[in-house]
Amino acid sequence: KQEVTQIPAALSVPEGENLVLNCSFTDSAIYNLQWFRQDPGKGLTSLLLIQSSQREQTSGRLNASLDKSSGRSTLYIAASQPGDSATYLCALRGGGSNYKLTFGKGTLLTVNP
């Protein structure tokens, strides 16, 4: 059974700081990994998708990496802004006929002006 852990559970940083969010998983037989952002009481916004064969993906100030051998992914946010404040969730899609996304509990990020 896939288990996903996100550390830290909460993070508070001053505006402009670079930061890293961590995601670890127990089963390396994955199809892909997605990072999402969730604002309070809202749905999920897809940030980055990394295929199983890829090592990283970049979108603007965001960079996500994937290391299946160690069961880890990181989301790097450069030059953080108050608008980046949200909960960040990682989710893994299983391989083969396992189509579901398995989520971590998320990291609550607060960027202070």
Added chain:
Amino acid sequence: DAGVTQSPTHLIKTRGQQVTLRCSPKSGHDTVSWYQQALGQGPQFIFQYYEEEERQRGNFPDRFSGHQFPNYSSELNVNALLLGDSALYLCASSLEGRLGIVNTEAFFGQGTRLTVV
């Protein structure tokens, strides 16, 4: 291009009642998945519909059922509501059906907040 849309946005029901939630997938997507998210938790997979059939199911009781229509839209039905069913229900869509599809990025709707009293 409309993304994933869900209705209603909020709902209050009494214990024991039945509820139906609706989801329209992103244009061009053929697969719909439903998730339940309790406060402070990550979303939990309920089931996935593809070609109008339930393709995979999570660890949820039979009180949770669904349907997918020929236009790929979907419904989630919950019978005999319990207080513990209070949660944010999320619908996600993706494109799965074509041969050679590699990018199965999931897109989520804004969710339906269900409160059972």
